[in-house]
Amino acid sequence: MPTEKPWPIEAYLAERLEGAIARAGFSMPDGARVEVEVPREPEHGDWATPVALTLAKTARRPPREVAGALLRSLEIEPDVVSGVEAAGAGFINFRLAPAWLAANVRRILSDPAAYGNSPVGRGEKVLIEYVSANPTGPLNVVNARAASIGDALIRILNTAGYEASGEFYANDWGLQAELFGASIRTRFAERIGVQAPAIPEEGYAGSYVTEVADAIPESQGREWLAHPEREQRLRFAAWGIDRMLERQKRELTRFGARIDRWFRESELHRGGAVEKARARLAERGLSEERDGALWFRSTAFGDQEDRVIVRANGEPTYFLADAAYHHDKFSRRFDRLIDLLGPDHHGHIQRMQGVIEAMGWPRDRFEVILIQWVRLLRGGEPVKMSKRAGEFITLEDLVDEVGVDAARFFFLMRRAESPLDFDLELAVKRSEDNPVYYVQYAHARIAHILDYARQQGVADPGPDSARSELLHEAETLVLLRGIAGFPSLVAAAARHREPHRIPIYLKELAAKFHSFYHQHRVVGPDVAVTAARLLLTRATGVVLRRGLELLGVSAPESM
Numbered sequence: 001m002p003t004e005k006p007w008p009i010e011a012y013l014a015e016r017l018e019g020a021i022a023r024a025g026f027s028m029p030d031g032a033r034v035e036v037e038v039p040r041e042p043e044h045g046d047w048a049t050p051v052a053l054t055l056a057k058t059a060r061r062p063p064r065e066v067a068g069a070l071l072r073s074l075e076i077e078p079d080v081v082s083g084v085e086a087a088g089a090g091f092i093n094f095r096l097a098p099a100w101l102a103a104n105v106r107r108i109l110s111d112p113a114a115y116g117n118s119p120v121g122r123g124e125k126v127l128i129e130y131v132s133a134n135p136t137g138p139l140n141v142v143n144a145r146a147a148s149i150g151d152a153l154i155r156i157l158n159t160a161g162y163e164a165s166g167e168f169y170a171n172d173w174g175l176q177a178e179l180f181g182a183s184i185r186t187r188f189a190e191r192i193g194v195q196a197p198a199i200p201e202e203g204y205a206g207s208y209v210t211e212v213a214d215a216i217p218e219s220q221g222r223e224w225l226a227h228p229e230r231e232q233r234l235r236f237a238a239w240g241i242d243r244m245l246e247r248q249k250r251e252l253t254r255f256g257a258r259i260d261r262w263f264r265e266s267e268l269h270r271g272g273a274v275e276k277a278r279a280r281l282a283e284r285g286l287s288e289e290r291d292g293a294l295w296f297r298s299t300a301f302g303d304q305e306d307r308v309i310v311r312a313n314g315e316p317t318y319f320l321a322d323a324a325y326h327h328d329k330f331s332r333r334f335d336r337l338i339d340l341l342g343p344d345h346h347g348h349i350q351r352m353q354g355v356i357e358a359m360g361w362p363r364d365r366f367e368v369i370l371i372q373w374v375r376l377l378r379g380g381e382p383v384k385m386s387k388r389a390g391e392f393i394t395l396e397d398l399v400d401e402v403g404v405d406a407a408r409f410f411f412l413m414r415r416a417e418s419p420l421d422f423d424l425e426l427a428v429k430r431s432e433d434n435p436v437y438y439v440q441y442a443h444a445r446i447a448h449i450l451d452y453a454r455q456q457g458v459a460d461p462g463p464d465s466a467r468s469e470l471l472h473e474a475e476t477l478v479l480l481r482g483i484a485g486f487p488s489l490v491a492a493a494a495r496h497r498e499p500h501r502i503p504i505y506l507k508e509l510a511a512k513f514h515s516f517y518h519q520h521r522v523v524g525p526d527v528a529v530t531a532a533r534l535l536l537t538r539a540t541g542v543v544l545r546r547g548l549e550l551l552g553v554s555a556p557e558s559m
Contacts, residue, residue, distance in 0.1 A: 007107060008118065010036045010047065010488050012080070013094060017051055020073040026055045026066065036094075037492055038485040045085075045093030046481050047488070052090040063090025098468035101480040105466040108483065108539040116546050120491045121162030127329055128154055130340035131252065131259075132169040135244040136180040138208055139251050139395040141374045142342060145420065147257040147395070148411035148552070149371060150340050152499040154258055155550045160494035165260040168252075169325060172241045173265040174318065178230070179203045181237025187213035188221045188236065196225070206392075212240045251395050255404055256552045268324045274316050277324035277359065278309060286358045296323075301354030301363075323355040330361045338367045338497065340416070346370060369497060372419045374411075379425065402427040405553045409436035412551055413503045430559075435507050439544065440556055442510035445517065446541035447557040453523050453534055461531035466539075470532035475516045479536065482512045483543045490550065499551070506547045513540050 014034040021028065028034070032054055039048040052067035059066055067086035074084065083095035108115045130150025133143045150166060157164035171177070183203040187210045189196030199205060213221075216239060224235040245262065252259060268274050278294070281287040286297050292312035296319070299306055309320040329337050341348065345368070353363040376383040376393060383393060398407050406427040413435065414420050432438045471480060486505070493501040522533045545555040 008487055009080075009096070009100070009104075009484070010491070013047055013049070016074060016076050017049060017070065017092075019075060020070045021051070021055065023073040024069045026059055026069075029054065029058050036488075038488050039091075039093065042478075042481075044087065044091070045083075046096045046484065047094040049092050049094075050090070052086070052092060056090060066090060067092050096481065096484060098472060098477065098480075101477070101484055102466050102468040102471055104484050105471075105480070105535050105539045106463040108542050109463055109466075109535060112542040112546075115542055116487050116490045116550075117159055117161070118487055118491045118494075119161040120494055121157060121160050121164075124162050124335045125333065126157055126162050126164040126336045126338060127167055127332075127334040128157075128164060128338045128340065129167045129169055129329075131248075131257070132171075132340075133248065134176055135170045135172055135241045135248065136176055136204055137206060137244065139248055140392050141376060141395065141398055141422070142371060144255070144395040144398055144407060145374050145411040145416075146340050146342075146371045147252055147255055148408045149369070149416050149499055151255075151257040152408075152412055152502070152551050153338070153340075153497060155552065156490060156494050156499055156502070159550060160491050162494065166258045167261045167263055167329075168248075168259045170241075170245060170262060170264045171318070172237075172245075173269055173321070174315075177237045177241060178233045180209075180240050181233035181235070183209050184213050184216075184236040184240045185225070185232055188216055189225065192218055192221065194225065208244075209240075212243050215243065251399075254399060255395060256408070263325070265321055265325070268321055268328070269316075273324040273328055274321050277320055277327055278316065280327070280359055281309070281323075281355075284358065296320075296355060296358070298351050298354050301357055303351050303354050307351055307355075319351065319355070322352065323359060326352065326356055326366070327359045327361070330356075330359075330365075336365050336367065338369065340369050340371055343370055343372045367497065369416050371416050374420045374422055377421055377423045377425075383424070405440070406434075406436050408552050409439075409503055412499055415498065415500050435503065436553065437559075439503075439506045439510045439548065440554070441559055442513050443541055443544045443548070443555045444557060444559040446513070446537055446544070449517075449522050449537055450534070450541070453530075456523060458523060458530060458534070461534050463535070465528070465531035466535040467528075467532060470529050471536060473520060475512075475519045476533075476536065479509075479512045479516045479540060482509045483540055486543050486547065502547055502550050506544060506551075509540070509544065509547070513537075513544075 013036045017034045034049065034051050036047050036049045039045060052070060053063045056063040056066045064086060067090045070092060071084060071086060076084065079097050079099040081094050082097040085093050087093050128150050131139070131143050131146050133139055154164045154166050179200055179202055182197070183199045183205070186196050186199045191213060224232055227235065249262070278287070281296055286300065287294055287309065288297065293308050294310035295306045296309045297306055307319055308317055310316050326337060349368045353366055356366050357363040402424060410422055410427055411420065426434055430437055489501055489505050493499055520533065522530065522537055524530050548555045
């Protein structure tokens with residue numbers, strides 16, 4: 001039996017399929033590639049490819065017929081793949097051989113820190129802008145969800161061969177900043193007992209505004225109150241925004257979210273980037289004056305209507321600042337921009353794609369992931385919140401109640417584009433009903449088994465102890481196949497920008513390990529079997545730990 005098996009397996013299968021395609025007389029459509037992924041249903045094999053469906057379109061033949069022709073032309077080693085079949089509408093399913101599965105255990109343990117790494121991204125430089133909450137208050141639970149998704153995506157992309165980094169864009173300019181300043185001014189004036197305008201109707205009423213105002217030295221605040229109205233707002237706003245950004249940085253650091261750069265909108269205005277963006281659009285004939293305002297000809301790029309970029313009062317809109325910001329990001333030599341935006345930004349996508357193209361950058365290098373709403377539940381009932389009244393659960397509150405691990409794992413269990421119900425009571429439950437506890441407990445159980453083996457004087461097994469003839473039971477093979485799918489899963493999560501695939505996989509892998517553990521004694525009387533099972537157990541621990549690391553969740557040794 002060969003000691004070295006093809007790796008990574010998906011690359012091997014894709015290469016063999018490419019050979020079969022050529023021998024069968026087919027050719028892939030321009031731009032298409034052979035995709036091989038782990039199917040969602042185990043009965044569909046360990047790996048599957050829809051390549052026959054892709055070829056059928058250009059070959060003008062039924063997909064099942066194309067799949068049959070590929071199977072007849074496929075050359076594959078039996079100690080790598082034990083079975084291949086055409087199924088469904090034309091999928092080709094592969095079943096990995098026990099010899100390859102055992103060799104995979106040896107590979108995992110030869111370099112645990114590298115398992116799951118792949119070259120899928122080919123070094124593409126990616127900037128992920130995420131959270132980007134207004135610096136006018138603490139971070140809320142939707143911001144927390146965005147932080148979980150954005151940070152996990154950075155980790156996943158870097159593992160898959162991309163060069164990804166994270167950025168926070170702070171809207172510290174414009175109306176919201178001034179309203180925040182006006183709100184702080186009112187609270188400060190109340191504190192020192194002087195008259196000041198009431199908090200604007202659209203202003204900020206949370207207790208944190210009072211906390212910010214209370215921190216202002218009285219002499220400094222009185223000096224600000226001596227200025228004209230707008231200057232007062234701006235000075236109090238500058239103080240408050242600095243304090244809020246400091247707080248947001250502390251909150252995200254505690255949450256484990258990677259922010260490589262904090263970029264302020266004011267940098268764009270003061271540095272002339274917004275004006276340069278306006279001039280760039282004008283030079284290209286893509287803006288026009290209408291009704292006293294300046295409009296970007298957004299309809300020329302597929303938008304439903306043109307967009308105002310400078311108001312009639314001469315003030316640039318947020319949209320023009322966004323155009324300048326994305327021009328700045330591309331100018332920093334990023335190959336791809338990914339923005340994580342809130343649920344109310346759907347209409348923002350097309351206009352941003354248009355203005356990016358208008359500024360001279362490829363629109364297909366700009367992606368948006370919309371983060372949907374979070375509903376907190378306690379006792380099965382929604383937790384009532386009102387942002388206008390300043391009554392809402394902050395990221396800090398959530399972490400205090402359930403911890404970083406539970407918060408991140410729960411936020412990542414569903415697609416970003418799907419609304420999320422977050423059960424606060426379930427998140428702190430120490431039972432298998434709690435998915436993060438269930439996965440972490442599997443890792444802790446593995447650590448306990450390995451420690452027990454050492455206490456019993458079991459010699460540390462060498463990698464060659466993972467032999468297929470010793471790892472043949474049904475539950476064992478299910479677990480072997482589970483850990484074998486991890487690298488492909490990470491690559492797919494990176495390609496599709498879907499970090500939710502990782503926690504779903506980890507929960508399933510934990511279930512497979514618990515089933516294996518309950519059915520088979522790891523440390524037993526048979527020395528060879530014990531050695532093989534210990535290696536499989538250790539490899540499973542590696543995969544659980546690697547997966548949890550991608551989510552920014554800890555892998556405890558004991559619980």
